[in-house]
Amino acid sequence: MTSIDDVARRAGVSTATVSRTLSGGAAVSPATRARVIEAADALGYVVSSRASSLASGRTRTVGVIVPYLDRWFFSTVLSGVSTALMRAGYDISLYNITPDREVRRHVFDTFLRRQGVDAVIAVSIELDDDETRRLLDLGLPVIAIGGPHPGLDTLTVDEIGIARLATEHLVARGHRDIAYIGAGAEFDTDFHVPTNRRRGFEQVLAAAGIPLDPARVLVADFTIQGGHRAATALLSAEGPRPTAIFAASDEMAIGAILAARELGIRVPEDLAVIGIDGHELGAIFDLTTVDQFPLQQGERAAAAVLARLGEAEPPAAASPFVLTERGSTAAAERPSA
Amino acid sequence: MTSIDDVARRAGVSTATVSRTLSGGAAVSPATRARVIEAADALGYVVSSRASSLASGRTRTVGVIVPYLDRWFFSTVLSGVSTALMRAGYDISLYNITPDREVRRHVFDTFLRRQGVDAVIAVSIELDDDETRRLLDLGLPVIAIGGPHPGLDTLTVDEIGIARLATEHLVARGHRDIAYIGAGAEFDTDFHVPTNRRRGFEQVLAAAGIPLDPARVLVADFTIQGGHRAATALLSAEGPRPTAIFAASDEMAIGAILAARELGIRVPEDLAVIGIDGHELGAIFDLTTVDQFPLQQGERAAAAVLARLGEAEPPAAASPFVLTERGSTAAAERPSA
DNA sequence: CTGAAAGCGCTAACAT
DNA sequence: ATGTTAGCGCTTTCAG
Numbered sequence: 263m264t265s266i267d268d269v270a271r272r273a274g275v276s277t278a279t280v281s282r283t284l285s286g287g288a289a290v291s292p293a294t295r296a297r298v299i300e301a302a303d304a305l306g307y308v309v310s311s312r313a314s315s316l317a318s319g320r321t322r323t324v325g326v327i328v329p330y331l332d333r334w335f336f337s338t339v340l341s342g343v344s345t346a347l348m349r350a351g352y353d354i355s356l357y358n359i360t361p362d363r364e365v366r367r368h369v370f371d372t373f374l375r376r377q378g379v380d381a382v383i384a385v386s387i388e389l390d391d392d393e394t395r396r397l398l399d400l401g402l403p404v405i406a407i408g409g410p411h412p413g414l415d416t417l418t419v420d421e422i423g424i425a426r427l428a429t430e431h432l433v434a435r436g437h438r439d440i441a442y443i444g445a446g447a448e449f450d451t452d453f454h455v456p457t458n459r460r461r462g463f464e465q466v467l468a469a470a471g472i473p474l475d476p477a478r479v480l481v482a483d484f485t486i487q488g489g490h491r492a493a494t495a496l497l498s499a500e501g502p503r504p505t506a507i508f509a510a511s512d513e514m515a516i517g518a519i520l521a522a523r524e525l526g527i528r529v530p531e532d533l534a535v536i537g538i539d540g541h542e543l544g545a546i547f548d549l550t551t552v553d554q555f556p557l558q559q560g561e562r563a564a565a566a567v568l569a570r571l572g573e574a575e576p577p578a579a580a581s582p583f584v585l586t587e588r589g590s591t592a593a594a595e596r597p598s599a
Numbered sequence: 600m601t602s603i604d605d606v607a608r609r610a611g612v613s614t615a616t617v618s619r620t621l622s623g624g625a626a627v628s629p630a631t632r633a634r635v636i637e638a639a640d641a642l643g644y645v646v647s648s649r650a651s652s653l654a655s656g657r658t659r660t661v662g663v664i665v666p667y668l669d670r671w672f673f674s675t676v677l678s679g680v681s682t683a684l685m686r687a688g689y690d691i692s693l694y695n696i697t698p699d700r701e702v703r704r705h706v707f708d709t710f711l712r713r714q715g716v717d718a719v720i721a722v723s724i725e726l727d728d729d730e731t732r733r734l735l736d737l738g739l740p741v742i743a744i745g746g747p748h749p750g751l752d753t754l755t756v757d758e759i760g761i762a763r764l765a766t767e768h769l770v771a772r773g774h775r776d777i778a779y780i781g782a783g784a785e786f787d788t789d790f791h792v793p794t795n796r797r798r799g800f801e802q803v804l805a806a807a808g809i810p811l812d813p814a815r816v817l818v819a820d821f822t823i824q825g826g827h828r829a830a831t832a833l834l835s836a837e838g839p840r841p842t843a844i845f846a847a848s849d850e851m852a853i854g855a856i857l858a859a860r861e862l863g864i865r866v867p868e869d870l871a872v873i874g875i876d877g878h879e880l881g882a883i884f885d886l887t888t889v890d891q892f893p894l895q896q897g898e899r900a901a902a903a904v905l906a907r908l909g910e911a912e913p914p915a916a917a918s919p920f921v922l923t924e925r926g927s928t929a930a931a932e933r934p935s936a
Numbered sequence: 937c938t939g940a941a942a943g944c945g946c947t948a949a950c951a952t
Numbered sequence: 953a954t955g956t957t958a959g960c961g962c963t964t965t966c967a968g
């Protein structure tokens with residue numbers, strides 16, 4: 263391992279000058295700078311970030327906490343975070359926390375603290391007060407995606423607005439018997455379940471004077487399988503069928519479409535389906551969705567962190583979302599009562 | 600930030616003793632040990648791993664390189680790696696490399712070297728000779744998943760065996776006109792494309808005396824969309840249709856099933872479909888597959904790394920795979936000529 | 937079994 | 953503009 267001393271010796275300068283040259287900041291004469299760089303290149307020198315960080319206090323590493331690695335939304339956000347952080351020359355320390363309290367505490371109390379990260383990004387994690395405090399106690403910039411997180415710097419999308427947009431799309435097409443698949447009234451502490459989506463849904467129904475039948479609100483876990491299960495139950499139940507389904511994630515919406523197909527229910531003629539997210543599979547299922555650009559959310563979180571670290575401009579305040587209209591909500595043939 | 604000095608002072612011992620106690624290794628009298636631990640707990644002390652690693656040379660961090668973060672196989676493997684490493688108290692430094700040569704070099708030359716990792720795990724990455732050398736030059740244990748990687752310690756599944764198993768399943772059911780969707784003859788340098796799967800497929804056909812029509816070999820990118828596209832082309836082409844499709848990944852197999860459904864082709868009556876991987880969506884599509892347990896592959900890679908670091912026993916040599924039979928390959932009604 | 941002391945490789949004053 | 957000199961917080965000989 264070639265060290266800074268080797269470079270200094272070869273360039274005929276002090277280690278301080280090498281450090282100054284390579285860290286960019288301080289003033290170094292063009293001639294010396296050239297010599298140092300030549301020496302560093304020749305020797306294939308790369309700073310040891312642990313030594314550097316021990317001396318400087320900065321690690322150029324950000325801790326990223328995610329609740330799931332193998333679910334589309336989270337891995338897409340992570341992908342965005344990774345790209346943006348790497349571009350800025352930052353390393354990422356990855357922590358996949360589980361619902362297990364033990365594991366979570368261990369991450370907050372041990373991993374994060376010993377590793378010495380410059381900041382942390384918490385992706386859609388439901389934190390209790392204690393955990394929030396521990397995070398804050400790190401004394402670092404903490405950016406959370408998907409709030410609300412009282413006390414934390416949170417990057418939110420307008421969940422209510424998204425849900426309203428989707429619901430309005432359905433209502434505008436004449437649907438009055440709309441089922442909702444998403445988070446229930448209860449709370450999932452494992453990852454942040456946007457109850458606000460349900461709220462937006464309810465607001466629009468109320469505004470349109472449509473009474474909400476509690477039996478039309480189904481709980482599922484945001485996966486294709488979960489949506490499939492919920493929709494199968496819903497669509498094969500006795501009594502009148504809803505004319506539309508609003509799923510709080512595209513994956514559940516896709517599950518619902520699959521369930522409908524299996525039951526011989528045509529989408530969109532017999533049933534309109536709309537989701538949220540902008541999932542890459544949306545196109546193949548011709549799914550209308552409200553895209554919330556998870557990749558960009560990750561990039562924005564990274565940008566927010568870099569801004570807090572003085573490395574960049576803060577990103578724009580609000581995360582965008584747009585309605586992507588596809589075939590799953592084409593005009594219904596069987597408008598409801 | 601409370602440091603080792605604080606703990607030493609409070610326990611009335613030297614910092615050396617604190618270090619010895621907390622690192623487990625050396626002999627410390629029970630009485631002192633108790634005092635040290637009490638002091639450390641009381642102060643909420645956590646070692647600074649950068650200081651520790653600077654002094655000891657060990658970082659308890661392993662670098663994990665993946666080609667994709669947002670594809671099921673890779674994120675599932677990563678999930679397994681993460682779980683196992685975390686359980687062992689190791690941190691993970693995540694590097695999502697891209698096809699871009701620049702980015703890749705930067706990861707190998709700069710990120711990995713400056714960060715000071717104890718080992719690296721390369722998940723299904725196609726490395727050229729130069730990159731392999733750079734990795735080896737790190738002087739660290741390097742475990743690759745999905746080879747072959749000449750020169751690297753590689754965890755492989757028996758790709759040929761997997762493909763043979765899947766193909767034999769089809770042949771045993773009377774299929775003689777089988778299409779293959781997977782890697783083409785050419786090479787994808789971005790991520791490791793198991794050409795061996797095609798080879799296993801061909802071997803079984805040859806053994807069964809079934810000539811392989813080159814038009815039956817389609818190239819796709821291992822995604823649902825890719826499989827959908829390839830299968831749509833295949834199934835809507837002029838001339839006789841194959842009676843079975845062997846897709847080199849479950850995602851492509853699912854894409855094929857979706858394509859078949861759209862074309863009104865019944866699975867499995869008109870078309871049998873088999874995939875490889877053990878994808879979580881397999882059940883919902885009633886897909887027969889050869890499961891290769893990606894989560895466990897990740898865990899095994901982590902175990903292999905820990906073994907090389909002297910932290911555990913090496914995992915068993917061969918990665919298991921099993922045929923999971925579902926409805927997509929139930930007896931065909933239209934046996935081919 | 938425990939302490940003293942010398943670094944690990946770098947950065948950041950402080951000089952010059 | 954550049955060199956000198958303290959450390960950063962820990963581990964590890966080396967003594968005792």
